[in-house]
Amino acid sequence: MAAEMALVKPISKFSKTTPKFSNPRAKPCSSYIRMSSSTTTPEKTATNSKKGNKAVIKETLLAPRFYTTDFDEMERLFNAEINKNLNESEFEALLQEFKTDYNQTHFVRNKEFKEAADKIQGPLRQIFVEFLERSCTAEFSGFLLYKELGRRLKKTNPVVAEIFSLMSRDEARHAGFLNKGLSDFNLALDLGFLTKARKYTFFKPKFIFYATYLSEKIGYWRYITIYRHLKENPEFQVYPIFKYFENWCQDENRHGDFFSALMKAQPQFLNDWKAKLWARFFCLSVYVTMYLNDCQRTAFYEGIGLNTKEFDMHVIIETNRTTARIFPAVLDVENPEFKRKLDRMVEINQKILAVGESEDIPFVKNLKRIPLVAALASELLAAYLMPPIESGSVDFAEFEPRLVY
Numbered sequence: 001m002a003a004e005m006a007l008v009k010p011i012s013k014f015s016k017t018t019p020k021f022s023n024p025r026a027k028p029c030s031s032y033i034r035m036s037s038s039t040t041t042p043e044k045t046a047t048n049s050k051k052g053n054k055a056v057i058k059e060t061l062l063a064p065r066f067y068t069t070d071f072d073e074m075e076r077l078f079n080a081e082i083n084k085n086l087n088e089s090e091f092e093a094l095l096q097e098f099k100t101d102y103n104q105t106h107f108v109r110n111k112e113f114k115e116a117a118d119k120i121q122g123p124l125r126q127i128f129v130e131f132l133e134r135s136c137t138a139e140f141s142g143f144l145l146y147k148e149l150g151r152r153l154k155k156t157n158p159v160v161a162e163i164f165s166l167m168s169r170d171e172a173r174h175a176g177f178l179n180k181g182l183s184d185f186n187l188a189l190d191l192g193f194l195t196k197a198r199k200y201t202f203f204k205p206k207f208i209f210y211a212t213y214l215s216e217k218i219g220y221w222r223y224i225t226i227y228r229h230l231k232e233n234p235e236f237q238v239y240p241i242f243k244y245f246e247n248w249c250q251d252e253n254r255h256g257d258f259f260s261a262l263m264k265a266q267p268q269f270l271n272d273w274k275a276k277l278w279a280r281f282f283c284l285s286v287y288v289t290m291y292l293n294d295c296q297r298t299a300f301y302e303g304i305g306l307n308t309k310e311f312d313m314h315v316i317i318e319t320n321r322t323t324a325r326i327f328p329a330v331l332d333v334e335n336p337e338f339k340r341k342l343d344r345m346v347e348i349n350q351k352i353l354a355v356g357e358s359e360d361i362p363f364v365k366n367l368k369r370i371p372l373v374a375a376l377a378s379e380l381l382a383a384y385l386m387p388p389i390e391s392g393s394v395d396f397a398e399f400e401p402r403l404v405y
């Protein structure tokens with residue numbers, strides 16, 4: 001998993017079966033992110049000590065989330081005796097692809113990392129750290145979910161289970177690489193603590209499929225777009241992690257393709273009016289979350305020479321085109337009205353953030369927020385209700401002749 005998906009209201013639920021991250025150094029501590037003492041510079045110690053060496057990631061609607069699901073239902077869905085739509089040969093082929101492990105030797109660091117990190121100073125430094133933290137959390141979230149699915153589906157469907165385990169291998173690798181990047185900035189995310197302390201958002205399996213598919217595909221488009229941009233504009237290549245994005249994004253693409261195959265094996269999640277409504281809802285949640293998040297962090301995108309809104313719209317349009325191959329309906333994101341609505345949401349969100357940062361007492365802040373939240377909700381609803389694009393996969397002809405999209 002690579003992207004963040006958060007706007008959906010969570011039902012907080014702690015998974016009893018949360019797997020342990022195998023990093024033996026990841027011990028529980030009092031904060032998610034800690035300074036690495038051996039490399040802490042006096043300057044950084046001074047600024048950090050004010051906060052008591054603690055910097056906790058805020059749990060907000062837009063923060064990357066951890067997911068849990070109904071694993072019993074997952075087992076039923078992937079039981080080949082119950083579900084005759086499971087295309088074993090397709091999953092076997094995907095498994096071989098994952099076993100090939102194209103990126104086994106890809107994530108190798110060199111001394112350029114630390115040197116580049118030391119050169120990033122001023123406001124960009126903080127925003128870079130935040131980028132690494134959020135990306136690491138999102139990747140790690142994928143690791144936890146896939147690892148658990150791999151464990152739980154082992155008996156019911158060993159092939160699907162093994163693919164999940166191999167995807168968790170990829171995500172652990174991605175999260176680990178980003179965490180090593182944080183060490184260049186004298187920081188480290190405490191993934192062991194994160195596993196235990198973060199709230200888990202519960203999604204039914206069907207929603208896990210929509211959300212993770214979109215998350216993987218939007219992650220692919222984000223990584224490849226940044227990679228291509230920096231290849232053409234090497235003067236903005238301020239930190240070597242971006243050079244790894246070309247192969248890295250292929251992992252995310254494969255993960256997305258696997259979810260596409262999973263959804264095809266569950267046509268009931270794709271072929272009725274409810275599926276169309278949910279598909280649009282998840283597209284909107286994912287696109288809006290990314291747009292609002294990124295517009296709060298324009299310094300990062302400008303720091304690597306991108307125009308934040310142009311970058312985001314490119315990623316949204318490409319993700320939407322890819323998603324239209326499998327989802328039964330998608331949003332008409334290429335209609336200029338969609339972007340106008342996103343921009344209005346950004347303006348409202350900025351006002352909401354300004355209220356939060358004001359000196360007002362909490363009661364007054366809440367009062368001021370009411371009309372803004374209502375305005376944001378009405379923009380969201382209007383975007384959701386824009387005429388959608390009917391889409392979907394022709395593969396359904398095999399299963400349900402009346403439902404060819």
Ligand SMILES: [Fe+2]
Pocket residue numbers: 001002139142170171174251252
């Ligand atoms: Fe990933």
Ligand SMILES: [Fe+2]
Pocket residue numbers: 001002142171216251252255
């Ligand atoms: Fe992924």
